[in-house]
Amino acid sequence: MSDYILEMNHITKEFSGVKALDDVNLKVKKGEVHALCGENGAGKSTLMNVLSGVYPYGTYSGDIVYKGEIGKFHKIKDSEAKGIVIIHQELALSPHLSVAENVFLGNEQCSGKGVIDWTRTRAKAAEMLAKVGLENEDVNVPVNSLGVGKQQLIEIAKAMAKDVELLILDEPTAALNDEESAKLLEIMLELKKQGVTMIIISHKLNEISYVADAITVIRDGHTIETLTKGVDDFSEDRIIKGMVGREMTNRYPIREGVTIGDTIFEVSNWNVYHPEDPERQVLKDVNIQVKAGEVVGLAGLMGAGRTEFAMSVFGKSYGQKISGTVRLNGKEVDLKDVRTAIDNKLAYVSEDRKGNGLVLIDDIKRNMTMAALRNFFSKNGVVDANEEIVKAEEYKKLINVKANSIDQTVGSLSGGNQQKVVLAKWMLTQPDVLILDEPTRGIDVGAKYEIYCVINDLAKAGKAVIIISSEMPEIIGTCDRLYVINEGHIAGELAKEEMTQEKIMGCIMADNRKGA
Amino acid sequence: MDKKKVVNIDMRQYGMVLALIAVYVIFAILTGGKNLSPANINNLIMQNGYIVILAVGMLLCVLTGNVDLGVGSIVATCGAVIGIGMVDYGWNMWIAIIAALIVGLLCGMFAGFFISKLGIPPFIVTLATMLMGRGLTYVLLQAQTKGPLPNNFVYIGAGFLPTIKVGNVDLICLIVAAVISVLIVMAELKSIATKKKYGFATNPAWQLIVKNAIIIGIVWFFFYKLACYSGIPFVLVLMALLVGLYHFITTKTVAGRQIYALGGNAKAAKLSGINTERVFFWVYTNMGILCAVAGIVLSARNASATPKAGDQFEMDAIASCYIGGAATSGGIGTIIGAVVGAFIMGILNNGMSLYGFSTDLQKIVKGAVLLGAVTIDLVSKRKK
Numbered sequence: 001m002s003d004y005i006l007e008m009n010h011i012t013k014e015f016s017g018v019k020a021l022d023d024v025n026l027k028v029k030k031g032e033v034h035a036l037c038g039e040n041g042a043g044k045s046t047l048m049n050v051l052s053g054v055y056p057y058g059t060y061s062g063d064i065v066y067k068g069e070i071g072k073f074h075k076i077k078d079s080e081a082k083g084i085v086i087i088h089q090e091l092a093l094s095p096h097l098s099v100a101e102n103v104f105l106g107n108e109q110c111s112g113k114g115v116i117d118w119t120r121t122r123a124k125a126a127e128m129l130a131k132v133g134l135e136n137e138d139v140n141v142p143v144n145s146l147g148v149g150k151q152q153l154i155e156i157a158k159a160m161a162k163d164v165e166l167l168i169l170d171e172p173t174a175a176l177n178d179e180e181s182a183k184l185l186e187i188m189l190e191l192k193k194q195g196v197t198m199i200i201i202s203h204k205l206n207e208i209s210y211v212a213d214a215i216t217v218i219r220d221g222h223t224i225e226t227l228t229k230g231v232d233d234f235s236e237d238r239i240i241k242g243m244v245g246r247e248m249t250n251r252y253p254i255r256e257g258v259t260i261g262d263t264i265f266e267v268s269n270w271n272v273y274h275p276e277d278p279e280r281q282v283l284k285d286v287n288i289q290v291k292a293g294e295v296v297g298l299a300g301l302m303g304a305g306r307t308e309f310a311m312s313v314f315g316k317s318y319g320q321k322i323s324g325t326v327r328l329n330g331k332e333v334d335l336k337d338v339r340t341a342i343d344n345k346l347a348y349v350s351e352d353r354k355g356n357g358l359v360l361i362d363d364i365k366r367n368m369t370m371a372a373l374r375n376f377f378s379k380n381g382v383v384d385a386n387e388e389i390v391k392a393e394e395y396k397k398l399i400n401v402k403a404n405s406i407d408q409t410v411g412s413l414s415g416g417n418q419q420k421v422v423l424a425k426w427m428l429t430q431p432d433v434l435i436l437d438e439p440t441r442g443i444d445v446g447a448k449y450e451i452y453c454v455i456n457d458l459a460k461a462g463k464a465v466i467i468i469s470s471e472m473p474e475i476i477g478t479c480d481r482l483y484v485i486n487e488g489h490i491a492g493e494l495a496k497e498e499m500t501q502e503k504i505m506g507c508i509m510a511d512n513r514k515g516a
Numbered sequence: 517m518d519k520k521k522v523v524n525i526d527m528r529q530y531g532m533v534l535a536l537i538a539v540y541v542i543f544a545i546l547t548g549g550k551n552l553s554p555a556n557i558n559n560l561i562m563q564n565g566y567i568v569i570l571a572v573g574m575l576l577c578v579l580t581g582n583v584d585l586g587v588g589s590i591v592a593t594c595g596a597v598i599g600i601g602m603v604d605y606g607w608n609m610w611i612a613i614i615a616a617l618i619v620g621l622l623c624g625m626f627a628g629f630f631i632s633k634l635g636i637p638p639f640i641v642t643l644a645t646m647l648m649g650r651g652l653t654y655v656l657l658q659a660q661t662k663g664p665l666p667n668n669f670v671y672i673g674a675g676f677l678p679t680i681k682v683g684n685v686d687l688i689c690l691i692v693a694a695v696i697s698v699l700i701v702m703a704e705l706k707s708i709a710t711k712k713k714y715g716f717a718t719n720p721a722w723q724l725i726v727k728n729a730i731i732i733g734i735v736w737f738f739f740y741k742l743a744c745y746s747g748i749p750f751v752l753v754l755m756a757l758l759v760g761l762y763h764f765i766t767t768k769t770v771a772g773r774q775i776y777a778l779g780g781n782a783k784a785a786k787l788s789g790i791n792t793e794r795v796f797f798w799v800y801t802n803m804g805i806l807c808a809v810a811g812i813v814l815s816a817r818n819a820s821a822t823p824k825a826g827d828q829f830e831m832d833a834i835a836s837c838y839i840g841g842a843a844t845s846g847g848i849g850t851i852i853g854a855v856v857g858a859f860i861m862g863i864l865n866n867g868m869s870l871y872g873f874s875t876d877l878q879k880i881v882k883g884a885v886l887l888g889a890v891t892i893d894l895v896s897k898r899k900k
Contacts, residue, residue, distance in 0.1 A: 317787060338789040348787065356787050359780030361847050370777055371788040378770045385768070386714050425788070 004065075005030040005197050006051075006166060011062035013050055020046045021060070022221045028166070028214075033188060033198045035212035037205070037239055039472065043221040044201050048168050052086040053079040066166075083165035087155045089174055095144035100125035102143045103158050128157040131194070132187050149180030153187060160191075167191070168199045173207060174303050185211050203301045205236040205505075206512055217242035236509050237502075244472065244501035252477030253449065255456040260480070261292035263330075265433045265464045270324035272312045282308050282319060284489040290433065290464040295455060297475035297482035298468045299504050305488040306468045307351055310435045314348040315341035328433070342371060347431035349422055351438035351468070353415075357422040360411035364403055365392035367410050367421050372428040395424040399454050416447025423454055434458060435466045440474060452478055472501045486511040523717040532840055532856045535889075539860055543867030550870045551863075554745035557738065562674065562817060564862035565751035566591070566810040568855055570829055571836035572762045573806035575854040576799045578837040579766075579779045581846025582638035584803045587810075587833055589649025590623045591826030594811030596653045599662030599821025602669065609669045617808045623649065624804015625797075632796040646830070654823045663820025672750060673816030679747035689743035696739075697732045704728055751813060758809070763851040775799060779846030835882070836861055839889045860885070 006028040013021040021043045028034045036044045050060050053073030064071040066082060073079040076086075093102045103125040111117040125139040132153045143151060152172055159167050169188075173181040181204070188198060188211055202208055208215060217224040217239065224242050227234060266289045274280040283305050290296045298306045311318035313326060315338035325332050328344055335341040341348075350356035358367050369377050369388050377388050392406040401420045403413060410421050419439065426434060436455070440448040455478060458465050469475045475482055476499045484492040484507040492507035543551050550556065570587055577584045594616040601607035601615055623645060630641045680687040704724060711718045742748055766772040777785040778795050786792050810829070815821045840857030842849025864885060868878045 314787075315789070337791070338787060339791065342789045350787060355781075356783045359777055359784055359847060361843075362776065362780050366773070366776075370773075370784070370790075373773055374770050374789070381769050381771060383768055383770060383773060386710060389716060390714060 003029055005067060007063075007065040008047070008051065009063045009065065011047065011050055011060055011064075013046055013055060013060040020221055021050070024062075024218065024221065024223045026216055026223065027226070028197060028199060030197055031192065031195055032213040033192055033200060033211050035208040035215045036199060036201045036218060037208065037215055037243055038218035039243055039470075042218045042243075044218055045170060046221075047218070048086055048170060048199070048201065051079065052076055052084060052168065080162055083163055084168070085159040085162055085164040085166070086168040087152075087159060087170065087172065089171040091148075091151055091155060093143050093151055093154065093158075096142050098140050099129070099137060099143050099146070099154060100139035102154060103128055103139070103161050105158065107158075107162055124161065125157075128161045129154075131160050131191075132157045133183070133190070147180070149176045149183065152176060152180070152184060156187065156191075164196060166197045166199070168201075170201045171203065172200065173202065173204060181207065204512060205239050205509060208239070209234050209236060215239060219243060237506075240502055240505045240509075244505065251449065251473070253453050253456055255295070255459060258293045258456075258459050259462075260294050261462060263289045264292045264328060265290040265466075266327040266330075267313055268325050268327070270309065270313070271322070272308060272319035273321040275319050278320060282488050283312065286324070286485070286488075286490055288466075288483055288490070290466060292432075292462045292464055293459050294481065295459050295465045295467060295479050297479035298466060298485055299472060299475050299482050300470075300485040300491075301508065302470055304485045306485050307437055308488075309485070310348055310437055310466070310468060313341075314338065314346060314435065317348075342429055342431075343375070345430065345432040346435075347371075347426035347429055347433070348435045349426050349437060349439060351441060353418050353422050357425070358410050358418060361409060363407045363409055364396065364401065364413075364421055365389060365406040368392045368395060368406075368424045368428060371425050372430070376428065376430070391428060392424075395428065399424055399427075400450055414443075414447075416443035416450075419443055419447070419451065420454075423451065427454075427458075431463065433464045433466070435468070437468045438470065439467065440469070440471070448474075472504055475499075475504075476501065484508060484511075523719060532853060532860070536856050536860050536863065539867070540863050543863065543871065547867060547870045551867050552741075554741045556866065556870070557741040558745045558749060560859075560862055560866055561749055561752050561755070563866065564858060565673075565749075565755050565817075566813045567829065567832050567836065567862065568755050568858045569758055569806055569810045569813065570833040571840075571854040571858040572758055572851055573803040574830075574833040575762075575837050575840075575842060575849055575851055576766075576775055577638070577803055578834070578842045578844075578854075579775045579846055579849055580638075580796060580799055581779050581844070583642070583830070583834050584627070584638070584800065585642040585830050586623070586627060586645030586649055587642075587803065587807055587830035588826040588828055589646045589653065590620060590804060590807035591811040591814060591829055592653040592821075592823065593623065593649045593656070594620050594808040595815035595821040595825050596656045596662070596823070598669075598812065598815050599665065600656060602665055603662045609666065612669070613812055616812055617805060620804045620806075620808025620811065621801065622804070623807065624801035627804065628797040628800035631800055632793040638796075638800070650823075653825075657821065657823045659823055661820050661822045663818075665815065665819045665821075670816050670819045672754075673813045673818070675750045676746045677748040677750065677753065684744060685740075686743040686747040689739045689747055692748065693736050693739035696735050700728055700732060700735075751817075754809075754813070758806075759851060759855055766851050771795075771798075776847055779848075781847075832858070832861055835886045839886060841893060857889075860889075 004027050008024065008026040011021050011024045012019060024043065024047060026047065036047070038044050049055050051064060053076050056074040057072040066084070071079070071082065094105060100122045104121055109117050109121045109124060122139050129135060129137055129139065134150065134153055134157070137150070143154060146154070173184055176184060185207060192198065200208065200212065213229050215227040227238070268287050270283055270286040271281065272283040274282050286309055288296070298309070300306050308318050312322055313335065315335050316322055317338060326335055327333070333344050335344060335346065354360060359370070365388060369392065373383065377384050389406065396403065396406055399420050401417050401424070403417060410418055413421065440451055455465055455467070467475060467478055480496055482494050482499060483490050484494065484504055486508045491511035494503055540551070574584060574587065597619050598612045598616050601612040602609070607615070627641050627645050630636045631638050677688060708718055766775070774785065774790045774795050777788065777790055778792050782792055811826070814825055836857035837849060837854045838844070838857070839860055840849065840853030840855070842853065861882065864882060865878060868881060873881070
C-alpha cells in the first residue's frame with residue numbers, strides 16, 4: 001500500500017485539438033499540503049477540474065488513482081462522495097442565506113424525505129464552524145453580513161461538512177488581506193493536524209513556501225518538477241525559475257521605424273476605492289506616464305488592480321472616491337464619463353470582449369462604429385450609413401477580420417476575429433491613447449501575431465499604447481517599458497533591457513514581503 | 517474588382533408581411549369577402565390606429581429588453597383629462613390636447629425617473645404605474661363616463677380629409693396613392709444609385725421589380741377602397757407620420773442606434789460612451805407621450821372619456837412587437853415589424869368578429885397566434 005492518497009498519472013486533456021494538459025503527473029501523500037504552481041493558463045485549474053469531475057471520466061486520458069483505486073468521476077457529486085472537495089476562487093455561497101444554510105448547501109440535513117431538520121442543521125453548522133476557528137459566529141446571520149475572509153472560511157466549513165478527505169483550494173487568499181490570509185493559513189495547518197490532505201493553488205509563493213510540504217510546478221500543460229520540503233530548495237526564486245523557465249521563441253513581430261515622442265498621457269496619484277466597499281482601497285497612489293509611440297505594459301498577477309486602474313481612468317467606469325489627475329499632452333483633463341474620455345481621444349479595449357466589448361447579436365459593421373458613431377459617422381444625430389459601410393469594409397480588410405461580410409453577426413465569429421472587431425471599434429474613434437486589456441486572451445497563436453502587428457502599427461502612428469496582460473512573455477515581447485502592479489500600487493518599473501519574467505516575479509515577491 | 521456584386525433579398529425579412537397578407541386572404545375567404553369592403557378597410561384603420569401608435573412606442577421599450585405595462589392606464593388617464601377639461605371646464609380643444617400631452621409626458625417621466633435614476637426594474641415600475649394610472653382615472657372621472665365631446669375634437673378620431681368625389685370615388689385618395697407610388701420608385705432608384713456609387717452589392721433587378729410592384733399594388737388596393745368610402749381618415753395621416761418618424765429615428769439616427777446597443781449589451785454600450793441612464797429615461801418618457809396621443813385618438817373616436825378606456829392595450833402593444841419579430845431579450849426588432857404585428861392582431865380581431873366568433877374565442881385565437889408566431893421565429897433562428 002503506497003502512502004499516496006492521490007496519484008494522477010499521465011493526464012492529457014484536449015480542448016478542440018489544443019492540449020491544455022499533456023502527460024501531467026501529480027502525486028499527493030496522505031496528510032500533506034501539496035501546492036500547485038504555475039503561470040496563468042499553465043493548466044492548474046484544468047487539472048483540478050479533471051480531478052473533481054467537472055470534466056467527466058472519459059473526456060481525458062490517463063488515470064486518477066485515489067485511495068488505491070481508480071477514480072471514475074462523471075460529475076462533481078461523484079468526487080464529493082469520495083471525499084474530494086474543491087473550493088473555487090470565486091466564492092460559491094448564496095449571499096442572502098444564513099451561515100448554517102450555506103454550510104449545508106446541497107448537502108441539507110433532512111429528517112424524512114426533503115424536509116429540513118433545522119435544529120440539526122444549526123447544531124452541526126456550529127460544530128463545523130468550530131473546526132475552522134469560527135466558534136463565536138452566529139449561524140443564523142446571512143452570510144453576506146460577514147467579511148470575505150470569514151466567507152472563505154465558511155467555504156471550508158462547508159467542505160468539512162461533506163466529510164472531506166482531500167480538500168482543493170484554488171487561490172484561497174486572492175481576495176483576502178494579509179491578516180485574513182495568515183489566519184486562513186493557520187486554519188490549513190490545523191486541518192492538516194486533523195488528517196485532511198490539501199492541494200493549494202496560489203500565486204503567493206511566500207504563502208506556499210510557508211504552508212506546503214511539497215510543490216508541483218506546471219508549465220504549459222506539462223509537469224516540470226516536484227519539490228519536497230526539507231529535500232529541495234524551497235525558496236521563491238527556485239519556484240519562479242521552475243514556473244517561467246521557458247525559452248522565448250519569435251512569437252512577437254519586431255517593431256521598427258517608431259520614433260518615441262513626448263509624454264502624452266500621464267496619470268498621477270491615482271487613488272480608487274472599491275465600488276461596493278468605500279473602506280477598501282483598490283488603487284494606491286498609482287503614477288504612470290506614456291510617451292507617443294511607446295508601448296507600455298502593466299504587468300502583475302490577476303487581481304492586482306490593473307483592470308481597475310484602466311477602467312477607473314477611462315471615464316470613471318470603476319470604483320468610487322476616485323482622486324488623482326490625468327494629463328493628456330500636458331493638459332489636465334477631467335474624464336468624468338466614458339463620453340468625455342472618448343472625446344479626449346482615449347480608448348479602452350476591455351478584457352471581457354463578450355461581456356463589455358461587443359453586442360453579440362449585432363453585425364460587424366455596427367459593432368465597429370458603436371463608439372465612434374456620434375463623432376465620426378453622424379451629422380445632426382443622423383447616421384451616415386454609407387460612410388459606415390465604407391469604413392467598416394476598410395477596417396475589416398486592414399486588420400484582416402475573417403468573415404463573409406460586414407453584415408455578419410459578431411456572435412458567430414471566432415474569438416480572435418471578435419477581438420479584432422473590438423480593436424477596430426476603438427481604432428475608429430481615432431484615439432491618441434489606447435489601453436488594451438488582455439488583448440489576446442483566449443485566442444489562437446496566429447490571431448495573436450496579427451494583433452501584435454496592429455499594436456506595432458498603432459505605435460508607428462504615434463499612439464500611446466498601454467497593454468495589460470497576465471501573460472508575462474507577451475508583455476515582455478511587446479512592450480518598450482513596463483510597470484509592475486501589485487496589490488493596487490506600482491511595485492516596480494522595468495526598462496526594455498531589464499525585462500525578464502524572473503525580474504517581474506521578483507518585483508511582486510519583494511513587494512509582498514514588504515507588505516507582509 | 518469590377519465584378520457585379522449581387523445579393524438576394526432575404527425573404528425572412530418579409531415573412532411577417534406575407535403572414536399578414538395570408539391572414540387577410542384567409543378571412544376574406546371565410547367571410548365571403550366581407551372584410552374587403554371599403555367600410556371595413558376604413559374600420560381596420562380607425563380601430564387599430566391607437567394600437568399602432570402604442571406599438572411604436574412600445575417597440576422602443578422592448579428594444580431595451582423591457583416592456584411598459586402602464587400603457588393602457590396612462591391612455592385612460594390622458595383621456596380623462598380631456599373629458600373633464602372639455603366637458604366640465606369647457607376647455608378649447610387645443611388646450612385639452614396640450615394638457616393631455618403634458619400629463620402623458622409627466623407619467624412617462626415618472627416611470628423613466630424610477631427606472632433610470634433609481635434602477636428599479638421597469639416591470640415593477642410600470643406595474644405600479646398601471647395600477648396608479650387606472651386608479652387615478654377612476655378618481656378623476658368618479659367612475660363616470662364624460663361626454664359627449666365636441667365635434668371638432670371628434671374629428672381627430674373619426675374624421676376624414678376633404679374629398680373630391682368623382683362619381684363614388686374620391687380623387688384625393690387616388691392622387692395620394694399615385695404620389696406614394698412615385699416616391700417608392702424614386703427611393704428605390706436613389707438607393708440603387710448610392711449602392712453603385714459606393715460599390716456595394718445590389719439586388720437583382722427582377723427581385724426589386726417584384727417587391728416594389730407588390731408594395732405599390734397593396735397601396736393602390738388600399739387607397740382605392742378608401743376612395744370608395746369616405747376618403748382618407750385623419751387617423752391614417754397621424755399614424756403614417758408617427759410610424760415614419762419613429763422608423764427614421766430607429767434606423768437612421770444615433771439615438772436609435774443607442775437604444776439597440778443598450779438592448780444588445782448594456783455594459784458594452786456604457787463602455788462605448790452611451791449614457792444608458794439617459795436612453796432609458798427618454799424611452800419611457802417617449803412612451804408616456806405616445807400614450808397621450810393614443811388617449812386623444814381613442815377619446816375622440818368614442819366622443820367620450822371612460823374609466824375603462826384602454827384596458828389591456830399594453831398587452832396588444834406588447835404582442836404586436838413580439839409578433840413583429842422583436843426579441844424579449846432586447847436589441848432586436850423594427851418599427852415596421854411592430855406595425856405589421858399590430859395589423860396582424862387587428863385583422864384577426866376584425867375578421868373573427870365578422871365571421872361571428874365570440875370575444876372569448878377571439879382571445880384564445882389571439883393568444884395562440886402570439887405563441888405560434890414567436891415560437892416559429894425562435895425555433896427557426898435556433899436551427900440557423
